[in-house]
Structure formats: structure tokens, C-alpha cells
């Protein structure tokens with residue numbers, strides 16, 4: 001059945017300005033790291049993407065290596081884009097990245113100009129796009145001069161293959177240096193993509209000077225927080241054991257160590273606070289990363305339409321009292 005997007009799609013999710021740019025992102029964005037590889041039915045992927053767009057989630061985040069196998073998430077997304085979303089291309093912000101291992105040999109990982117620009121070309125071909133909206137350096141590469149990596153991002157924009165560029169998982173200090181280089185080139189970085197959740201607060205830490213959140217704001221960059229649900233831990237998913245169809249059961253990125261008694265006790269404490277707010281824990285975890293105006297968007301994953309709907313429902317209550325924040329701080333520790 002052909003897809004016709006809901007005509008109420010812009011009625012729910014708020015859009016927030018990305019740093020000092022003219023671009024706005026939905027408060028909740030959808031990532032395709034898990035759940036969009038060749039190991040998952042294409043129909044489920046289609047259902048999740050359609051529902052997301054119908055709810056106002058206009059941003060889909062990918063990377064060259066998402067799958068499994070690497071590249072398959074971009075290929076599957078390209079198929080669904082061609083079949084369902086082609087008429088809506090200009091209503092979508094589609095991102096990709098290069099940085100982690102992608103192909104064999106010395107040019108298939110890291111931050112070199114050779115790798116980044118070759119990988120962007122491959123990503124465009126897999127997705128059937130002539131440009132992405134945001135292209136990221138997926139991780140800092142200490143073995144490549146920052147000037148080379150930033151120069152490659154600048155070229156991605158001047159060649160028309162990316163509208164904007166960003167960085168992921170760079171420290172506060174490296175972020176400030178990167179932005180200085182990019183300002184000199186006339187292509188300021190739009191956005192930073194760090195991990196951030198109630199169980200992972202490194203972006204708030206200012207031990208060595210300004211925190212990443214402060215630095216991004218001062219540098220005019222937006223922030224999109226990845227894994228705000230701590231890969232599913234900050235939901236009701238693991239409160240009664242490890243479900244067979246869960247990411248933890250699959251035993252890859254969410255390791256058993258994350259499900260320690262300490263962490264589960266924190267999750268139970270947080271779930272009680274969420275219930276008192278009339279929210280699910282997933283909804284509170286998303287609202288919580290959005291409480292700082294420096295954070296533009298919460299970048300979630302979802303393995304079902306029901307999860308997606310639950311998570312997007314976070315936008316119904318984004319406000320916190322100082323009492324609630326203090327209660328959360330009792331449990332929200334790294």
C-alpha cells in the first residue's frame with residue numbers, strides 16, 4: 001500500500017533550533033544503529049519509519065557501519081526512502097557518519113580525508129541520495145591531524161554532498177579546536193553528537209574547564225544526545241529480567257555489566273519518580289536530556305512502533321520541578 005503521510009504530522013513534536021543555525025530538529029529524533037540491519041524484517045523497519053514521520057520525527061540518523069552487516073541500514077533505508085519517503089525528501093533531515101571501521105585496509109577507518117570522503121560517496125549511493133543533510137566525523141582520530149579531518153568535512157559541504165557537518169564523541173577541548181578550524185574555513189560545525197543519559201553524564205563534567213554542553217553552546221553548536229535510554233536500560237524493559245527479544249539478550253553493545261544490581265536499583269528509583277510525573281521511565285529519560293536548552297534533540301532507537309510511540313510521548317511533559325531534578329540526582333549517577 002502506498003504511503004501517504006499524516007496531515008497532522010506537525011501537530012505534536014516541538015522543533016528546536018540547532019545552536020545558532022537556522023536549522024531546527026525535532027525534540028525526538030530516530031537513529032538506525034540497531035533494528036534496521038538485514039537481521040530485522042523490512043516490514044517492521046517500514047512501520048517504524050512511517051509512524052515516526054507521521055508523529056513529526058523529521059530526523060533519521062544513520063552511519064556507514066550501521067547494520068548488521070555494515071552498510072545494510074543505509075541500504076534498507078534507501079529502499080524505504082525510494083518506496084515511501086521520496087515525495088517528502090525535503091521534509092527530512094538525514095544524517096550519516098564515518099569514523100569507525102568500515103572496510104579493510106588503511107583507508108577504511110579513522111579520520112583521514114581519503115576515508116571520510118570515500119565513505120560519504122558510498123553512503124550516498126547506498127541510500128540513493130545526492131546529498132545528506134548532516135555528515136559527521138564519527139569519532140576523534142588521534143592519528144590524523146584535526147586540520148585534515150575538518151578539511152574533509154569542509155569539502156563535503158563545498159562539494160554539495162552535505163548541507164551541514166558535525167562531530168561525534170569529541171571532547172570539549174577538541175570540539176573548541178575543531179570549531180576554530182571550521183570557522184576559519186567558513187563552514188562552522190552545526191552540531192555535536194555525544195552519548196548522554198541519566199546514567200552517563202560525561203557531557204556535564206567541567207573538571208578540565210568548560211563542559212562539553214557549555215562548549216557546544218558557546219561555539220554556537222547544537223547537541224543531539226545519543227542513547228538517552230542507555231540502550232534500553234532506562235525503560236521498563238529490564239525490570240523483571242532480560243526479555244529474549246531485547247538488545248541485552250542479543251549480547252552485543254548492551255553488556256551484562258550494565259545490568260548490575262546497582263544500576264537496576266537506580267532504574268527502579270527513577271521509575272518511581274517517572275510514575276509520580278505521570279510518565280513512563282523512557283519518557284522521563286528523554287525529557288531529562290532535553291531539560292538543558294543546549295541539547296537540541298534526544299536521539300532514540302526503537303525496535304517496535306509501540307516503543308517509538310511511547311518515547312515520542314515524552315514531549316507531552318518536558319518540564320521538571322527543582323524537587324524532581326533533585327530526586328533524580330539521587331539515582332542519576334554514572
Ligand code: NDP
Nearest residue numbers: 031032033226227229230231232235246247300301303310
Ligand atoms: P536508546 O538509548 O534510545 O536505546 C534504544 C533501545 O531501547 C531500543 O532498541 C529498545 O531496546 C529500547 N527502547 C526504546 N524505546 C523504548 C521504550 N519506549 N520502552 C522500552 N524500551 C525501549 O538509543 P540507541 O542506543 O538505540 O541509540 C540511538 C541512536 O543514537 C542510534 O540509532 C544512533 O543513531 C545513535 N548512536 C550514535 C552513536 C555515535 O557514536 N555517534 C553511538 C550509539 C548510538 P530493544 O531493542 O531491546 O527493544
